[in-house]
Amino acid sequence: MTPPTAIDPRIEALVTELIGRVADKWTMLILEVLAENGTLRFSRLAEAIGGISQKMLTQTLRAMERDGLVNRTVYPVVPPKVEYRLTDLGFTLGAAFCGVWVWASENLSQVEEARSAFDQRV
Template sequence: MDALTRFTPEQVAAAKRYSEAIPPTDIDPRIERLVADLIGRVADKWTMLVLELLTDAGTLRFTRIAERIEGISQKMLTQTLRQMERDGLIERKIYPVVPPKVEYNLTPLGLTLGGAFCGLWVWAAENLGEVERARAAFDKKA
């Protein structure tokens, strides 16, 4: 089953709308502060990878997330998941069993953020060759 099927068509459409949107030219200062804050938190490597993983896989336990994100430490994954939960991007469900079972999944808000960052993937795909050439030219000079 596709992980996105648990979202309503409206939520999926909102994520698509964000991925295709053109930002306004006159931006409220509160929005500027929020964007700066979110970029500092969300655009880090681990948050982006968790966001992508949960978009593709749906609900996962902590250990499954750790197994699928190469190089992340338990401490960093815990911090990343807590911050994402605080920001309303994921929800955590705790089952009262021994040992404790905890599952994580995207919220509709997290899905729309993933849609907003989708533009980065499109840009990367369209500009990969140019970036690689620029890096090679730079490295050759150094």
Template structure:
């Protein structure tokens, strides 16, 4: 395929379109499969309604920019409700919708898996890196 005579690369070209994975589902997965998205959802599901700054404190290491961007996407996708209280100084609260709660539940299994297998993964990495270091 790719080589001197092959003018296109993305493997969509040689594929006979297996119709295996629905592109709309892929798109949703692309949104969900994001580190900050998963962390924000997890924090909100554990702590309930939170203000911006509190959410920032609990979502380990996130920058303001990414937090704003992440919650905006979640709001757009109907996973989070953003409530603006018109006071000075500003007060904005975030909480999961029912849809957001259902996603958080689905993601829970992944968090449990990760917590349960941290050591195994770390061991595998050490092993791999040692073999490479020959």
């Protein structure tokens, strides 16, 4: 492991930001929906996610676009047509966190047992 003094502060800042971003459930859900469906219009993306406000979807997509995780394409038509799709970076970030799904699948019963035991004690 690299000694802490040798870590590039820019990398450390990026990791901290990305952990915060993927810890946000909306980012993970957007990554998942776009990975499964490809390019989607804003309204179809909102429908596929469910429960997300227009404001939160807009904010999350803008942050993801800024980080290079999604591409936003605006078509000059009336009414406006806006589509989103994952970039290669977005796909690789989603793949990096696929391990969480594997872990959850492999450990679901243990987590449920631990929660049940805890709840009975409390």
